[in-house]
Amino acid sequence: MTTPGEPIVVTRGLAKRFGSAHALRGLDLELRAGEILGFVGPNGSGKSTCLRVLLGIVPRDAGDVSVFGLDPARDELAIRRRSTYLPGETSVYSYMRGDEYLRFTLAFHPRRRELPRDIAELFELPLRARVRTYSAGMKQKLALLATLQVDVELYVLDEPDRALDATARLSLRELLRALSNEGRTVLLSSHHLSEIEALAHRTVFVLAGRHVSEPSVAAARQRLRGELRLRLSREIVWPAGADSIESDGERCYRVRFDREPLQWLAGVPADAIESLEFGTTRLDDLYRALLDAGRADGEDAPP
Amino acid sequence: MIAGKTWREVRGMGLAYCLLLELLLVPAVLLWPDVKLGLSAIMKMMPMAILRDMFVQMTDSNEEVAYRAYLSVQVFFKGVNIVGIAAAVLLGTGLIARERENQTLEFLVSRPISRSRILWSKFWVTALVVVVPIFVTSWTVIPLSRVPSVDFEISLESILICSVHASVFTVAVLTVTLLCSVLARSQVVSAFWIGAFVIFQATIYFVQGIRVVSVFQLADFYVYGPVMAGNVSAGSLFLGKTIWVALFAAACYATADRAFRRVGL
Numbered sequence: 396m397t398t399p400g401e402p403i404v405v406t407r408g409l410a411k412r413f414g415s416a417h418a419l420r421g422l423d424l425e426l427r428a429g430e431i432l433g434f435v436g437p438n439g440s441g442k443s444t445c446l447r448v449l450l451g452i453v454p455r456d457a458g459d460v461s462v463f464g465l466d467p468a469r470d471e472l473a474i475r476r477r478s479t480y481l482p483g484e485t486s487v488y489s490y491m492r493g494d495e496y497l498r499f500t501l502a503f504h505p506r507r508r509e510l511p512r513d514i515a516e517l518f519e520l521p522l523r524a525r526v527r528t529y530s531a532g533m534k535q536k537l538a539l540l541a542t543l544q545v546d547v548e549l550y551v552l553d554e555p556d557r558a559l560d561a562t563a564r565l566s567l568r569e570l571l572r573a574l575s576n577e578g579r580t581v582l583l584s585s586h587h588l589s590e591i592e593a594l595a596h597r598t599v600f601v602l603a604g605r606h607v608s609e610p611s612v613a614a615a616r617q618r619l620r621g622e623l624r625l626r627l628s629r630e631i632v633w634p635a636g637a638d639s640i641e642s643d644g645e646r647c648y649r650v651r652f653d654r655e656p657l658q659w660l661a662g663v664p665a666d667a668i669e670s671l672e673f674g675t676t677r678l679d680d681l682y683r684a685l686l687d688a689g690r691a692d693g694e695d696a697p698p
Numbered sequence: 699m700i701a702g703k704t705w706r707e708v709r710g711m712g713l714a715y716c717l718l719l720e721l722l723l724v725p726a727v728l729l730w731p732d733v734k735l736g737l738s739a740i741m742k743m744m745p746m747a748i749l750r751d752m753f754v755q756m757t758d759s760n761e762e763v764a765y766r767a768y769l770s771v772q773v774f775f776k777g778v779n780i781v782g783i784a785a786a787v788l789l790g791t792g793l794i795a796r797e798r799e800n801q802t803l804e805f806l807v808s809r810p811i812s813r814s815r816i817l818w819s820k821f822w823v824t825a826l827v828v829v830v831p832i833f834v835t836s837w838t839v840i841p842l843s844r845v846p847s848v849d850f851e852i853s854l855e856s857i858l859i860c861s862v863h864a865s866v867f868t869v870a871v872l873t874v875t876l877l878c879s880v881l882a883r884s885q886v887v888s889a890f891w892i893g894a895f896v897i898f899q900a901t902i903y904f905v906q907g908i909r910v911v912s913v914f915q916l917a918d919f920y921v922y923g924p925v926m927a928g929n930v931s932a933g934s935l936f937l938g939k940t941i942w943v944a945l946f947a948a949a950c951y952a953t954a955d956r957a958f959r960r961v962g963l
Contacts, residue, residue: 413962452808453962475810486805488703502699503809 397428397463397548403580404449404549409458410604411444418444420604421458426582428548431575433595434584435682441604442584443483446551449582450480462549478549479504481542483584485534485558493522493529497541506546511573518566531558543570550574550581556590568593592678600685607685615684622680623650623660624672634662649680700811700819705827708789712827715785719777719835726772727842730765746904752919763927765843765850770860770922773836778864779917783871783896786828790875791888793820794958799884804963813959821876821951828872829865836861852926859932860922863940867917870943871896873950880958916943 397403404426411419419441426432436442447453449462451471460467462474487496501507510518518536526534535558542550555571556564564587571594574581585591591598600607627646636659638651646669652659656673726733734757741753752775755767794817797803807813836857843850875892882888903912916939924930 447804447808447963450808452804472810472812475808480808482801482804482808484801484804486800486802488802489800490707499699499703500805503811 397580399427399429399578401428402426402461403428403463404582405459405461406445406449407459409445409448409460410456411441411448411453412456417604419448419455419458422601422604422606424599424606426580428580429575429578430597431571431581431583431595433591433598434582434601435588435591435598435678436601437686440601442601443553445601446480446553446582446584450475450478450551476504477547478551479542479545479547480551481538481553481555483553483557485531485538487526487529487534487538489525489527491526493520493524493526493537496526496537497522497544500541501544504545504547507544508546508577510540510544510570518563532560532563535559536563539567539570543574548579550579552581553584554586555583556585556587564590588678588682598678600682602685611685611688612681615681615688618651619680619684621652621654621656622673623652623656624648624670625650625663626669626671627667628669629667631664631667634659636662700806700816701823704793704820704823707792708824708827711785711789712831715781715828716831716834719781719831720838722777722781723773723835723838724842727769727839727848728845730768730848733768734761734764747906748904748909752923755919755923762850765848766852766926767919767923769839769843769852770926771919773839774860774864774917774922775919777835778832778868779914782828782832782864782868785831786868786872787875787889787892787896789824789827790872791879791882791892792885793824793876793879795879795882795885795888798882798963807963814955817876817880817955817958821872825869825872828868832865832868833858833861836864853928855932856926856928859925859935862932863921863925863935863943864917866940866943866947870913870947870950873947873954877950877954877957880954880961 402425404424406422406424409419409422409424410417422441422445424445434442434445444453448455448460449467451467451474454468463477465474467474488499491499518540520529520533520537520540526537529537535555539555542552542555552571556567559567568590571581571583575596583591583595600612624643625648627648630646633640636652637656638653640651641649643649650656650659660671737753737757741750741757744750744753752767752771756764756771758764758767794803797806806816837854839857840852840854842848843852871892874895875888878888878891878895879885882891899913902908903914903918909915921935921939925935
């Protein structure tokens with residue numbers, strides 16, 4: 396067993412190519428025991444490849460990787476005995492019944508954990524029915540049940556909230572929080588930034604196969620701190636003094652400053668302001684800022 | 699786990715294959731007296747010398763010699779070589795390719811079980827499903843041949859020798875199919891390659907000058923006929939032919955295993 400705070404996953408300069416395409420270009424990652432780590436990046440940024448390398452499903456081309464102190468290229472079975480993985484594509488056998496599928500998948504691990512009853516009820520499925528009759532969301536719930544009922548130390552989840560409705564996503568949050576409270580470690584890749592924001596202790600951004608460094612993230616946060624989000628009830632004439640004003644939906648605006656915004660804000664008619672947000676950094680804004688900057692960590696370093 | 703899942707996937711087709719072999723066999727045996735009368739006429743229409751030679755033996759004046767030759771054609775040369783190979787191809791093409799196509803391969807290879815074990819679990823169950831009907835059907839020949847209209851005694855030994863060889867040959871086809879399934883992106887692609895291989899081999903079998911390079915020469919009438927006639931011993935067949943087919947199957951399986959350990963998702 397691992398002790399809290401102990402490094403579970405460590406990668407240094409992880410690289411992987413598929414033909415001429417670079418999936419990973421020197422990714423550094425660290426995940427500690429008991430942590431929920433959010434893994435965020437656009438499609439094709441290398442997140443799924445990284446998860447597959449960690450579990451020894453695909454071999455790496457370069458870099459150092461350690462999971463539970465083991466090398467996935469040599470000890471993949473030992474790593475997989477202590478972890479469970481939910482692939483990004485829903486992979487369920489449609490000819491099986493739901494209960495058959497659960498029996499089949501859970502048989503690969505010796506121990507099961509009971510899900511909190513109130514949460515499990517929200518994941519209730521017609522287990523006697525064939526999986527082929529399930530909707531996409533039900534198939535995803537089944538795959539999640541099969542993954543989260545396994546009693547292991549590390550849960551590697553590639554887009555677990557895909558195809559889930561809002562209720563199921565809330566239940567999934569509770570399930571993942573319960574895992575964390577039990578001291579288990581979760582590596583969570585998702586496109587739903589709100590899920591990551593609500594759950595993850597830390598977030599790693601991946602762009603073009605590289606992680607975005609802490610200084611880059613801090614700089615982006617700093618830029619966003621000087622950003623004000625406004626929702627107006629009517630059109631107004633903007634007061635002078637803002638660096639830029641961008642529309643972000645109907646009568647929603649993002650206003651940027653490089654100085655104190657309160658004086659500028661005094662020029663906005665108070666009765667026109669429906670809502671106002673300042674000084675907070677939303678994950679989706681941060682993600683957009685990082686994408687805009689396009690500066691993955693190590694970009695200038697040799698591959 | 700994976701063996702159980704594979705059994706679940708192939709058992710229906712395995713049962714259908716067994717029934718089909720029996721359905722082909724029973725009327726063939728029961729109608730023997732009538733069939734023999736028409737064989738001479740059919741023989742004259744045969745365009746290829748290799749098929750004419752086969753009919754010569756089936757129309758031998760010695761009724762028992764003719765019947766044994768007829769059985770080796772019906773049960774092994776025609777039955778197993780056509781239906782058995784079709785079953786091996788149908789069952790084998792999907793073993794890995796279908797998992798890849800249905801996006802379940804990633805789930806499977808991420809479990810705490812080696813890829814070699816996954817492949818072996820899938821293979822041995824499918825091999826059993828392909829082989830058991832061969833033994834069942836060929837054994838049926840013995841009581842069936844005792845019906846009053848036929849009434850010949852067929853030895854268990856000759857049936858077993860032919861069944862072992864036919865099984866090894868069919869399993870060899872299954873290993874080639876498995877290799878295609880490992881390498882192909884989908885079951886259709888896998889079926890295309892193995893189908894092309896079988897058709898090519900069958901075609902060259904019927905061409906006099908190059909027949910020697912066809913794999914079907916290892917499991918044709920001229921292999922089974924002498925065994926059924928009691929002219930070839932088990933040792934002679936196994937050491938002369940079966941062992942090479944088995945070695946080929948082992949090499950194909952080893953290649954498939956090596957490929958599966960390296961292949962992507």
